[in-house]
Amino acid sequence: MEGNPTGRDPLASGGSWGQRLRTARESAGRHGEGWTQDRLSRASGVGRVTISRLEHDAVTYWRPEWMVALAQALGYDPHQLFPLHAVVPATPPPRGARTRRARTSAPATETLAAAG
Secondary structure, X not given: OOOOOXXXXXXXXXXXXXXXXXXXXXXXXXXXXXXXXXXXHHHHOOOHHHHHHHHOOOOOOOOHXXXXXXXXXXXXXXXXXXXHHHOOOOOOOOOOOOOOOXXXXXXXXXXXXXXX
């Protein structure tokens, strides 16, 4: 990617997938002017409202095809922009703690593998 007006590298970011997506979008463009959610929506085929919800971590299940389309539209490899370590907790929850199970999907691995 050319230019980065924010001075932030989404690949170096330790944030959530949503934070990484927003940083990548804000850093996009030939001259680093950043992209709007509308522009990213047109380039990726993912709806603007969906992009907004993803950036604000308001979506619990990221469809693999969204991840591939968004990363490619922004010029990134999906595996680099959306690494698994960004969603896997570093330490397990305490024994007996109530936790929500993350949704997993075999096609997600296949879709991301096909993109890489």
